[in-house]
Amino acid sequence: MKQINLPDIIVTIEKSGNRFNAWDADGTKWTSSITTGARKKAFNGNYPLGRFTNKVGKHYWRQVNEDIISSLLPTPSPSAVEIPEDHAEVLNFIHSSYSLKPQGLVMSELKWKYLMRSAVRGKNIMMTGQAGCGKTMAAKAVVNALDRPDYYFNLGATQDPRATLIGNVHFDKTKGTFFSKSLFVKAITTPNSVILLDELTRAHPDAWNILMTVLDYGQRYLRLDEQEDQATIRVADGVTFVATANIGNEYTATRVLDKALMDRFTIVEMDLLSDEEEKGLLTYMFPNVDNTLLENVAKIAHMTRIESSNETARISSGISTRTSVEMSGLLFDGFKLEEAADVCVYPQYDNTGGVDSERTFVKQIVQKFLDDGSNDELFSEEEVTEATN
């Protein structure tokens, strides 16, 4: 008899600001578990999505039709998250908030709780850490975990900070000159909104100047125009800002963030994953890929990180978690480890200097995990064990 696969959760998609949020009947938000593409398609097609489980126990989301929905009994689900008011409730909320962290995000319990606490307390949060270590992912997870209106701005991608943060002046034959406010103005005037300022360090210095008064706890206003009427807009009560920083020598496009602006933030540093955590993440994400292969990816990444943090480092940066996830994706799609390294890793390392180049060095590390381990030019077995423990 054919078993019918039924979804355990059904969500409908609502558009709020520039986001497509997924809600189930109990008011629980599932946005972070579903890809943006799937949510957008469901919204445009006006159909609900269901969470199904595949043979290996992994969840996936797809369209559900009406008769499946009516055949389902209501399922018990965790209650919606509301920001508590009194202190006992706040304490309880913060200390039980680890369950709100998405499983696919690797972050220590302490860091996550600190992040949630800063958000609940209305601090301006700045996520820092190396490239591809989960800053944007963690910032988005916080925004999703709090049941509050949310807005996303990628400041690294804006060419015109005034238009993005303030608005545009238009001219119309009948109306004359008029001002259209930006989405950012809407965001800061929405009480209790959570506003994600991604890649703030890559933003134009004009953007920093505009944000200076907005982020200042003592000022909290946006100045619309410096010259003319000095009109300002107040930041609504309960608004929280979460920014991400790309700080480090590998970012050439990153400007050094103004000290005064940096001072307005509570810093939450994302840690690099240990090789055990890295392997755990990769096996969680790719349960169908051979375990040893994933373990090797984690070890390669880990060894490059250890090397790059040495005083006598022969490479300037380690392989990021973003890259190890990409490599594993290639393994999942049938590429060999050496092929995955060839396309995702080597191009990140400088090729000049021939045998003494960074690229050659990284190639040798990868090589260790391709052969039987008899090639001991670079690291002894003990070094490998030590580095990976």
Ligand SMILES: Nc1ncnc2c1ncn2[C@@H]1O[C@H](COP(=O)(O)OP(=O)(O)OP(=O)(O)O)[C@@H](O)[C@H]1O
């Ligand atoms: N701590 C982590 N937990 C889970 N996945 C991670 C983590 N860090 C990185 N990843 C993976 O790497 C990808 C990139 O992460 P993310 O965009 O959050 O990095 P970032 O720190 O914002 O990078 P950048 O400095 O380039 O802005 C994620 O989509 C995820 O697949």
Ligand SMILES: [Mg+2]
């Ligand atoms: Mg980022």
